Amino acid sequence: MTSHDLLRVDGLSVSYGSTPVVFDAGFSLARGESLALIGESGSGKSTIARSILRLLPERARAQGSVQFQGAEILSLPERRFRPLRGRQIGFVPQDPANALNPVRRIGAQAHEAAALVEPRDARARRLLILDTFEKVGLSAPQRVYDSYPHQLSGGMLQRVLIGLALIPAPALIVADEPTSALDVTIQKRILDLLTQLQIERGIGLLLITHDLAIAGERTERIVVLKDGRVQDAGATGEVFAAPGSDYTVRLQADAPALNPERYSALRADRLPVVGAPPRIEVSGLTKTFSADGEAVKALDDVSFTVPAGTTHALVGESGSGKTTALRTLLGLEHPDAGTLLVDGESVVGRSADAVRGIRRHLQLVYQNPFTSLDPSWRVGAIVHEPLERYRVGARRERATRVAETLAAVGLTPAHARRRPAELSGGQRQRVAIARALVLEPDVIVLDEPTSALDVSVQADIVEVLLRLQAERGLTYLFVSHDLALVRQVADSVSVLQNGRVVESGPVESVFSDPQHEYTTSLLSAIPRPGPRIPTELARTA
Amino acid sequence: MTGAALTIRRPVVAGRAFAVVVPPTVVVSLIALAVVLAWASVPTLFTSYDPAVGVPADKFLPPSLDHLFGTDQLGRDQFARVVFGTQSSVLSALVAVGIGVIVGGAIGLVAGFFAGWTDVALARVVDVLLAIPSFLLAVVIVSSLGFQTINAAIATGVSAVAVFARVMRAEVIKTRRAVFVEASALQGGSRGHILFRHVLPNASRSVLTLAVLQFGLSILVIAGLAFLGYGDPPPASDWGLLISSGKDYPRAPWLVLFPALVTVATVLSINRISRWLRKTS
Numbered sequence: 001m002t003s004h005d006l007l008r009v010d011g012l013s014v015s016y017g018s019t020p021v022v023f024d025a026g027f028s029l030a031r032g033e034s035l036a037l038i039g040e041s042g043s044g045k046s047t048i049a050r051s052i053l054r055l056l057p058e059r060a061r062a063q064g065s066v067q068f069q070g071a072e073i074l075s076l077p078e079r080r081f082r083p084l085r086g087r088q089i090g091f092v093p094q095d096p097a098n099a100l101n102p103v104r105r106i107g108a109q110a111h112e113a114a115a116l117v118e119p120r121d122a123r124a125r126r127l128l129i130l131d132t133f134e135k136v137g138l139s140a141p142q143r144v145y146d147s148y149p150h151q152l153s154g155g156m157l158q159r160v161l162i163g164l165a166l167i168p169a170p171a172l173i174v175a176d177e178p179t180s181a182l183d184v185t186i187q188k189r190i191l192d193l194l195t196q197l198q199i200e201r202g203i204g205l206l207l208i209t210h211d212l213a214i215a216g217e218r219t220e221r222i223v224v225l226k227d228g229r230v231q232d233a234g235a236t237g238e239v240f241a242a243p244g245s246d247y248t249v250r251l252q253a254d255a256p257a258l259n260p261e262r263y264s265a266l267r268a269d270r271l272p273v274v275g276a277p278p279r280i281e282v283s284g285l286t287k288t289f290s291a292d293g294e295a296v297k298a299l300d301d302v303s304f305t306v307p308a309g310t311t312h313a314l315v316g317e318s319g320s321g322k323t324t325a326l327r328t329l330l331g332l333e334h335p336d337a338g339t340l341l342v343d344g345e346s347v348v349g350r351s352a353d354a355v356r357g358i359r360r361h362l363q364l365v366y367q368n369p370f371t372s373l374d375p376s377w378r379v380g381a382i383v384h385e386p387l388e389r390y391r392v393g394a395r396r397e398r399a400t401r402v403a404e405t406l407a408a409v410g411l412t413p414a415h416a417r418r419r420p421a422e423l424s425g426g427q428r429q430r431v432a433i434a435r436a437l438v439l440e441p442d443v444i445v446l447d448e449p450t451s452a453l454d455v456s457v458q459a460d461i462v463e464v465l466l467r468l469q470a471e472r473g474l475t476y477l478f479v480s481h482d483l484a485l486v487r488q489v490a491d492s493v494s495v496l497q498n499g500r501v502v503e504s505g506p507v508e509s510v511f512s513d514p515q516h517e518y519t520t521s522l523l524s525a526i527p528r529p530g531p532r533i534p535t536e537l538a539r540t541a
Numbered sequence: 542m543t544g545a546a547l548t549i550r551r552p553v554v555a556g557r558a559f560a561v562v563v564p565p566t567v568v569v570s571l572i573a574l575a576v577v578l579a580w581a582s583v584p585t586l587f588t589s590y591d592p593a594v595g596v597p598a599d600k601f602l603p604p605s606l607d608h609l610f611g612t613d614q615l616g617r618d619q620f621a622r623v624v625f626g627t628q629s630s631v632l633s634a635l636v637a638v639g640i641g642v643i644v645g646g647a648i649g650l651v652a653g654f655f656a657g658w659t660d661v662a663l664a665r666v667v668d669v670l671l672a673i674p675s676f677l678l679a680v681v682i683v684s685s686l687g688f689q690t691i692n693a694a695i696a697t698g699v700s701a702v703a704v705f706a707r708v709m710r711a712e713v714i715k716t717r718r719a720v721f722v723e724a725s726a727l728q729g730g731s732r733g734h735i736l737f738r739h740v741l742p743n744a745s746r747s748v749l750t751l752a753v754l755q756f757g758l759s760i761l762v763i764a765g766l767a768f769l770g771y772g773d774p775p776p777a778s779d780w781g782l783l784i785s786s787g788k789d790y791p792r793a794p795w796l797v798l799f800p801a802l803v804t805v806a807t808v809l810s811i812n813r814i815s816r817w818l819r820k821t822s
Contacts, residue, residue: 330727356729364727371720376742389729435728 005067006031006172006204007052012064012074014047014056014228021047022228024064029221031171032202034195036215036236038251039225040454041425045208048225049174052206053091054081069171086116090165092175092194096157096182100149106160107145113164128167136163137193155186162193172204173197180210183317184481188525191218210454213257213484216240216529224248240529254459256484257526263462263488269470276307279443279475280329285338287324287499298324299335300499306492308442311469311476313486313507315522316496322479325496326445329477330364331355342443360390363436367448369428373420379406380416383434390439405438406431408471409464426457433464445477450485462489484526487511495519567817570810577807580627590618592625593776601793610799614790619783623800626778630760630804633694633772633779637759640698641705642752646745648702649709653744654717654736660710667703675700679762683771690763690772690779697762701755708751712744719743750819757811764804780804 007029014022022044029035039045051062051074066074068089073081085091093099100109107129114125126145133141136159149157158178165173175194179187195218198205209215215222215236222239224232224247231245243249252258287299299321306312314322327333329340331347340347342362347355366372373382380402387398406416409430420428429449436444446465450458466489468474480486486493487507494504495518503516514520563571580587595615602612610619652663670678675697682696683689716722717740725735760780766772767781775786780800787796 332723332727359727359729364724366720366724368720372724374721374725374739374743385725385730386728389731389734432724435724 008067010065014051014060014062016060025230027223027233029204031204034198034205034219036207036219036222038215038222040210043225044228045225046176049176049208087168088170090170090173092162092165092178094177096154096161099161102149106147113167116168132163132167154182158190174206176208184525185521212251212255213527217527254456256488260487263466266466276309278305279308280306281341283339286336288336297499302501304494306475308475309473310491311478311489313478313490313493315486315493317481320496321499322496326479360439361442363441364445365432365436365449368452369432372432375420379418379431383438386439405434409434425453429461443475447479483522566813570813573806573810580624581631584624587624588621590621592621592778604795611795613796622778623803626780629690630780633690633763634756634759636694637697638752638756641701645702645705646709646748648706650713653710653713667706670703688771693763693766693772697759709748712747713740716740716743750815753815757808761808
């Protein structure tokens with residue numbers, strides 16, 4: 001067995017300065033096999049990938065053994081490792097937008113990768129590059145070759161990067177969260193491409209991801225990491241059927257794609273919602289932006305209604321208009337046409353003061369808790385701010401209310417004295433929810449409230465939101481691109497594409513019987529663990 | 542100094558210890574600055590000589606244990622003159638920085654926050670200030686206000702206004718677009734509230750590191766003005782004035798050397814601290 005191993009990691013420990021981050025990690029990957037390293041932020045998965053590529057920062061110390069094609073590479077001098085990096089071990093980075101040099105054409109950067117192949121003339125290299133671009137599914141290779149990175153979409157850039165990794169025909173590809181910056185349907189296509197390359201070319205694929213569902217769908221073996229220690233390892237099917245650690249069980253339970261019914265009990269706790277009066281009514285909403293002299297319709301005749309006490313989801317990919325819709329609802333953008341009613345009162349065409357009055361009952365939780373909280377304020381002051389601005393209650397009353405609200409989102413009084421930088425991502429988002437909640441609004445608009453967070457943290461936040469909805473009869477407008485999560489939390493859904501509502505209705509019916517092909521493609525992008533995809537692709541290949 | 546790095550431990554928060562390592566050169570700089578500040582606040586602790594009264598018999602004595610920096614043409618102790626000159630040198634630099642931070646900061650804050658015409662108008666004022674060489678501007682201002690150290694300080698401050706306005710404006714524009722600023726507006730915050738409670742605290746950080754740097758620069762500029770005779774006349778003992786009068790006596794090089802060394806050491810220490818602050822903040 002060992003002689004067939006493409007990559008073998010044994011007893012790998014890495015520390016940054018005096019802080020150990022990986023303890024005694026070990027796994028192996030055969031030629032043409034795929035392996036997923038799963039873990040949340042800080043679990044050490046990227047550190048392991050960097051040790052394999054020998055790209056650790058200087059202050060890091062790695063011990064143990066990493067063997068590539070039977071040869072030890074961890075202790076190799078840099079001079080002798082360089083022929084391997086790029087040529088034998090390819091790397092696909094996480095964020096395609098930052099991985100390419102913005103001031104050079106794609107073609108010029110591809111020639112750098114092509115220079116790793118044996119010396120050939122520029123014309124042959126150019127043909128090789130164009131050929132590779134075509135193989136990774138870029139339909140106009142010459143146009144891509146002549147473009148600058150900003151002229152291409154995220155999905156195309158990720159294909160370019162996969163192409164760059166493939167040009168020297170490596171035996172192993174390390175992909176570090178290759179799809180986390182991309183839309184769901186593009187994510188599916190990129191993963192399909194990686195799987196196809198793995199099967200067709202017999203390339204070993206080391207996929208680093210935080211998403212258990214993707215790992216289950218795409219890889220043959222998985223290694224689950226937590227705090228730098230291996231929790232579980234083995235064939236994917238076996239680990240899924242019989243998880244060897246509590247952590248894996250928890251990860252499985254927290255992954256939205258694997259548990260559509262996870263919150264049904266919590267949701268059943270809510271007041272009966274049948275026949276509730278509409279709290280938000282949006283009809284005929286149209287908004288046009290002008291970009292480069294061209295008019296772009298961000299919203300085109302968008303209508304939806306949200307009954308009181310329910311959750312309505314706006315679903316779509318980037319550019320679908322979902323963010324514009326909620327910004328218009330909050331009065332941050334002015335619509336060209338259409339009506340927006342909150343509790344029967346129009347948001348459009350009112351004075352600044354009147355909008356301020358409506359906003360008191362209409363609060364927003366931002367997507368990214370790392371930017372939505374003022375870093376120079378303490379948590380207590382952040383939650384206190386809305387009360388002070390709206391002059392709610394006396395001083396003492398406000399303090400009690402801040403404490404109560406913090407308790408309601410699961411934070412202790414000790415947290416109130418900290419600054420955002422001293423909190424984790426999940427705690428920060430709880431603070432943001434508390435800030436929205438403290439005015440006791442009727443409606444909370446949630447703009448992808450969990451997309452910047454780890455899965456298990458996401459599960460905690462969703463639980464807090466649903467419990468608050470049950471306790472306080474809140475109405476949620478939930479904006480998301482994650483259909484698996486929408487299926488778990490929403491009652492009704494509107495699917496947006498290019499500013500139009502292509503389909504809407506109760507979640508159950510839209511998800512079980514989609515009418516529009518765009519909805520179908522979004523739904524098929526939800527990862528489904530099992531051996532389905534590789535065999536399907538093998539058949540078509 | 543042992544040369545070992547000094548480690549300050551902050552209280553353990555969120556289960557994690559933040560350790561700030563202070564490099565040895567910064568420790569040396571901090572000590573140098575502390576000595577200078579002590580000279581400025583309680584000069585009598587450091588020397589028993591009167592800086593204005595000399596013993597004519599002791600003129601031009603080279604440095605010795607009795608007279609650390611030697612004596613000048615009137616037999617006055619040069620060390621005492623440096624120590625007593627510190628207060629005026631440091632104070633005038635503080636005044637200069639204060640004017641730069643307050644006036645420049647206010648211009649930058651208003652220009653960055655209100656944008657539009659306000660920004661365009663203020664940017665032109667700043668451009669004009671930047672177009673005039675700062676030392677020349679200071680000379681012109683002192684000439685019209687009168688030859689005093691305090692006027693030299695004001696002149697130095699005015700010539701630094703443009704730099705502070707630039708930095709403040711850039712920081713304010715960056716902060717104004719932050720998500721938490723929009724969040725505060727949604728939370729019912731007025732423009733004034735957002736400006737003073739959210740934008741100002743976040744934007745002022747890099748202005749403060751610049752202020753430390755400018756403090757060192759101001760000492761140099763004011764010393765330069767004093768050297769040219771644009772400060773208080775003798776018997777004042779500003780560092781620049783000491784160097785200026787010392788240069789007339791080439792046979793007593795210590796008269797130039799020691800005040801110059803003190804000035805250079807102070808400015809270098811301040812620069813080192815400023816660079817360290819910028820890196821850690």
